[in-house]
Amino acid sequence: MEGATTxxxxxxxxxTVAIYLAKADLIGGARLSAALLAALGLALVGAVxxxxxxVDLQRLAKRIDxxxxxxxxxxxxxxxxxxxxxxxxxxxQVKDALGQLNRVQPARAIPFRRPREIRLLGLTLLCMAFVxxxxxxxxxxxxxxxxxxxxxxxxxxxLEPHVAQxxxxxxxxxxxxxxxxxQLARELNKLFKQIQNKELTRKxxxxxxxxxxxxxxxxxxxxxxxxxxxxxxxxxxxKKEKLTREAGKALEQANLNKARKDLDQLSKKLDQLDKQxxxxxxxxxxxAAQQKMEKDQLQRKVDQLKKQIRRLQRQLxxxxxxxxxxxxxxxxxxxLQRLNQxxxxxxxxxxxLQRLNQxxxxxxxxxxNQLSPEAMKALQKAAQQMGRxxxxxxxxxxxxxxxxxxxDLKELLRRLGQGKGKQGKLxxxxxxxxxxxxxxxxNKGQGKGKGLMLDPSGQGGALIxxxxxxxxxxQPGGNDPNGPPADGIGNGSDPNLKGQATQLKSRxxxxxxxxxxxxxPTKSEVILGASDKGFxxxxxxxxxxEYTEVIEEVLKRxxxxxxxxxxxxxxxxxxxxR
Amino acid sequence: MTQPATSDPAQADPAQAEQLxxxxxxxxxxxxxxxxxxxxxxxxxxxxxxxxxxxxxxGLLEGVPGLGKTMLVRTLAQALDLNFSRIQFxxxxxxxxxxxxxxxxxxxxxxxxxEFQRGPIFAHIVLADExxxxxxxxxxxxxxxxxxxxVTVSKTSYHLEPxxxxxxxxxxxxxxxxxxxxxxxxxxxxxxxxxxxxxxEEMHTILERTTSRQDPQAQPVVGRDRVLQMRDVxxxxxxxxKVQDFAIRILQATHPDRPDAPEMSRKFVRYxxxxxxxxxxxxxAKILALLDGRFSAxxxxxxxxxxxxxxxxxxxxxxxxxxxxxTDIVLTEIxxxxxxxxx
Numbered sequence: 072m073e074g075a076t077t078x079x080x081x082x083x084x085x086x087t088v089a090i091y092l093a094k095a096d097l098i099g100g101a102r103l104s105a106a107l108l109a110a111l112g113l114a115l116v117g118a119v120x121x122x123x124x125x126v127d128l129q130r131l132a133k134r135i136d137x138x139x140x141x142x143x144x145x146x147x148x149x150x151x152x153x154x155x156x157x158x159x160x161x162x163x164q165v166k167d168a169l170g171q172l173n174r175v176q177p178a179r180a181i182p183f184r185r186p187r188e189i190r191l192l193g194l195t196l197l198c199m200a201f202v203x204x205x206x207x208x209x210x211x212x213x214x215x216x217x218x219x220x221x222x223x224x225x226x227x228x229x230l231e232p233h234v235a236q237x238x239x240x241x242x243x244x245x246x247x248x249x250x251x252x253x254q255l256a257r258e259l260n261k262l263f264k265q266i267q268n269k270e271l272t273r274k275x276x277x278x279x280x281x282x283x284x285x286x287x288x289x290x291x292x293x294x295x296x297x298x299x300x301x302x303x304x305x306x307x308x309x310k311k312e313k314l315t316r317e318a319g320k321a322l323e324q325a326n327l328n329k330a331r332k333d334l335d336q337l338s339k340k341l342d343q344l345d346k347q348x349x350x351x352x353x354x355x356x357x358x359a360a361q362q363k364m365e366k367d368q369l370q371r372k373v374d375q376l377k378k379q380i381r382r383l384q385r386q387l388x389x390x391x392x393x394x395x396x397x398x399x400x401x402x403x404x405x406x407l408q409r410l411n412q413x414x415x416x417x418x419x420x421x422x423x424l425q426r427l428n429q430x431x432x433x434x435x436x437x438x439x440n441q442l443s444p445e446a447m448k449a450l451q452k453a454a455q456q457m458g459r460x461x462x463x464x465x466x467x468x469x470x471x472x473x474x475x476x477x478x479d480l481k482e483l484l485r486r487l488g489q490g491k492g493k494q495g496k497l498x499x500x501x502x503x504x505x506x507x508x509x510x511x512x513x514n515k516g517q518g519k520g521k522g523l524m525l526d527p528s529g530q531g532g533a534l535i536x537x538x539x540x541x542x543x544x545x546q547p548g549g550n551d552p553n554g555p556p557a558d559g560i561g562n563g564s565d566p567n568l569k570g571q572a573t574q575l576k577s578r579x580x581x582x583x584x585x586x587x588x589x590x591x592p593t594k595s596e597v598i599l600g601a602s603d604k605g606f607x608x609x610x611x612x613x614x615x616x617e618y619t620e621v622i623e624e625v626l627k628r629x630x631x632x633x634x635x636x637x638x639x640x641x642x643x644x645x646x647x648x649r
Numbered sequence: 650m651t652q653p654a655t656s657d658p659a660q661a662d663p664a665q666a667e668q669l670x671x672x673x674x675x676x677x678x679x680x681x682x683x684x685x686x687x688x689x690x691x692x693x694x695x696x697x698x699x700x701x702x703x704x705x706x707x708g709l710l711e712g713v714p715g716l717g718k719t720m721l722v723r724t725l726a727q728a729l730d731l732n733f734s735r736i737q738f739x740x741x742x743x744x745x746x747x748x749x750x751x752x753x754x755x756x757x758x759x760x761x762x763x764e765f766q767r768g769p770i771f772a773h774i775v776l777a778d779e780x781x782x783x784x785x786x787x788x789x790x791x792x793x794x795x796x797x798x799x800v801t802v803s804k805t806s807y808h809l810e811p812x813x814x815x816x817x818x819x820x821x822x823x824x825x826x827x828x829x830x831x832x833x834x835x836x837x838x839x840x841x842x843x844x845x846x847x848x849x850e851e852m853h854t855i856l857e858r859t860t861s862r863q864d865p866q867a868q869p870v871v872g873r874d875r876v877l878q879m880r881d882v883x884x885x886x887x888x889x890x891k892v893q894d895f896a897i898r899i900l901q902a903t904h905p906d907r908p909d910a911p912e913m914s915r916k917f918v919r920y921x922x923x924x925x926x927x928x929x930x931x932x933x934a935k936i937l938a939l940l941d942g943r944f945s946a947x948x949x950x951x952x953x954x955x956x957x958x959x960x961x962x963x964x965x966x967x968x969x970x971x972x973x974x975x976t977d978i979v980l981t982e983i984x985x986x987x988x989x990x991x992x
Contacts, residue, residue, distance in 0.1 A: 129891075133989075133990065142938075142941070142943060142947040142949050142950070143889065143891075143892060143945075143947035143948055143949070144943065144945075144947075146889065146891065147887075147889035147891075147892070147945045150889045150890060150891065151887065151889070151945075157661055158661050158666075158885070158887065159661040159664075159665045159666035159885075160666040160885050160886055160887050160944050160945070161661070161887050161944075161945075162661050162662070162663040162666070163663035163664075163667055163670070163944040164887065164944035164945045165663075166663045167943065167944055
């Protein structure tokens with residue numbers, strides 16, 4: 072039965088396929104008949120093979136012994152009858168077993184059992200019946216056009232700060248004569264208009280942003296800091312001499328445009344200088360023209376990366392199916408590419424600084440030789456070089472702003488993509504505030520929290536604030552990731568911490584603050600108390616600008632999570648003076 | 650007198666085996682009947698003690714005082730018409746007190762010589778009562794007697810007359826001041842039988858018998874020679890290879906270092922049973938088969954013998970002791986895990 076069932080399943084499946092193919096007009100009637108006959112034959116072959124299989128006598132004897140409670144009589148007798156040596160006890164045993172045969176009932180020993188795969192056979196038969204009853208449609212199914220993707224809708228209050236920023240960027244670019252930035256700002260404004268008119272889908276907007284980034288930002292992630300440092304140092308030297316003091320100060324404050332103007336003016340005044348002044352100027356220019364940029368600052372990093380890449384390549388040769396190593400290799404290759412680009416840009420900046428040095432030295436030499444026209448020409452060239460630096464720096468800063476704006480816009484799109492309303496956004500913020508990403512279960516406190524605890528006596532409303540390490544402090548939360556987050560201070564560190572962990576083992580002392588009993592001051596007392604401190608003496612716009620500059624600098628310098636950045640920027644957009 | 654069945658195939662006659670088995674059953678039945686006159690219940694213990702006698706081994710009976718262990722052994726000796734001696738083991742008992750010693754005797758001519766004075770070990774059935782109260786030195790005096798069936802004093806060996814059967818008792822409760830039997834000595838005992846407290850009905854019978862005027866006594870029904878013949882009959886019972894293999898696999902399963910040992914063995918057993926364990930199981934199974942009217946041992950017989958034959962041969966480790974695991978629990982687990990058919 073088992074064999075018939077197994078091969079029967081195969082046969083039914085084959086028959087089902089044959090019927091399907093016949094219905095789909097892929098095979099003819101003759102072939103279908105042959106296939107059905109073959110399927111039937113398979114089931115019969117299974118039954119015959121199963122029936123013809125040799126029965127294991129020992130197993131059979133055991134089953135009879137077990138089912139009839141014969142205490143291994145038949146099994147033992149079978150074994151004794153197969154051996155040569157025999158004794159009276161062995162013969163008696165065989166005789167005893169033969170005597171028991173009369174009461175053996177084969178049906179009791181091997182009761183009928185349904186084949187194990189009978190259900191599967193039934194299922195395949197059902198499938199076959201389904202295929203038999205299946206009606207193939209005569210005409211082709213109508214192709215339903217896929218609905219167009221939904222147009223992107225951004226709330227005006229969300230979009231407005233971005234539009235304002237883009238306009239501001241365009242204005243600044245025009246003022247500073249940066250055509251590329253101006254063009255980028257124009258394109259961004261065009262995009263915002265399209266968003267306002269609901270002409271774009273989310274996907275299209277992402278694609279356009281990526282296109283803009285590729286067009287304008289590629290190769291712009293250079294570092295101007297090193298060059299700026301050298302220019303500031305140059306300014307420091309120039310500042311020492313009265314004639315070049317203004318230009319030096321401007322350079323020291325990284326105001327390259329003013330430095331250019333001052334140098335230009337100085338070049339025009341060279342004719343009016345006496346010999347002593349010319350000597351002093353030459354000395355000052357000579358001292359200032361000693362700035363050099365280190366050549367191999369990045370070389371060590373590049374060498375290290377190359378070494379790691381070689382090691383990973385060897386590892387991959389040995390273990391070809393190591394996806395982790397492959398990913399690391401790709402990442403490091405990309406990093407190497409970036410470093411190479413940075414090296415190229417640094418080399419360019421080095422050459423430019425060298426040229427500036429040469430021009431200033433040339434001007435100094437001409438002054439010593441009393442060749443005023445040549446000195447004037449060299450100093451003007453130096454001023455032009457300074458102007459080029461100023462342009463580069465401005466462009467880099469403006470492009471950085473534009474890039475930041477695009478990042479903000481993408482973040483906004485991502486958040487909109489998650490379908491969050493105002494409440495959702497607030498929840499999202501709370502999740503991020505706990506150091507997790509939205510949609511993930513946040514990791515609870517790493518360490519054991521030390522909670523604030525009210526004085527259990529309840530006398531006098533004392534509020535005990537135990538500091539970390541204080542004995543007897545309550546410890547809610549803690550290491551249990553499923554538990555509620557602790558209210559107090561943790562003593563662990565984020566595993567992804569960048570930089571040094573907070574040093575908890577510092578000298579400290581416990582402070583107990585005793586609250587004052589009573590209802591506290593009234594509202595009017597609070598308001599009047601606040602007015603006692605005086606009124607604002609600075610214009611809000613100025614305060615806002617100062618704070619915004621500091622915040623932008625911090626956001627740029629520090630490694631702040633993108634989610635946090637978004638909310639900080641959003642906050643400053645909301646409190647922006649209108 | 651019944652002759653041993655021949656193993657010559659030409660002369661092998663099943664009727665002869667049938668007659669031997671029938672006589673065997675009859676004699677055991679008589680013995681049980683006589684013992685039953687005095688001992689109430691304890692059928693499995695009586696069967697175990699008789700198995701020790703008929704298999705040529707020794708038995709260790711463990712039970713709290715007052716359950717009739719000593720009475721059972723004494724009654725067995727009465728029913729068998731054999732010499733019986735009882736040794737009460739105490740901490741100050743010396744080996745010479747058991748085996749005997751050379752004493753100085755004066756002959757009629759006034760000459761003096763040493764003569765060996767036999768100890769209580771020179772009997773057919775020896776009851777070693779509370780064997781764990783004697784010191785290891787005295788306990789070990791029994792070692793040679795139990796295994797070699799002889800004792801050696803002053804370089805002279807004295808053979809013990811067969812059948813020689815030592816039935817030792819021990820009390821599991823009062824462990825203070827006792828000396829647990831060493832593994833080597835425990836291994837000499839064919840079976841370790843646990844004497845349980847009798848049931849309510851049995852208690853009624855015991856009280857009726859012991860508080861009335863009647864004083865039942867067992868009558869001798871089987872003599873020394875017949876015991877030896879019955880031992881020979883037991884050894885003629887054949888065992889199928891698969892049954893023997895089953896016993897071996899059970900024995901191997903008690904060894905924690907075997908790869909196929911059950912989890913409990915690996916976790917709680919320090920040393921597994923010795924090959925004497927398998928011998929005990931097979932001999933006991935043969936006797937059970939004969940008493941059941943069969944001519945060969947079965948796996949079920951082996952199953953019945955696993956606990957009495959192996960419980961004193963399996964040594965638990967510290968973890969097992971600490972967890973309160975007993976060897977009976979381990980053996981039950983082994984019986985569940987080891988399949989009857991070889992894998």
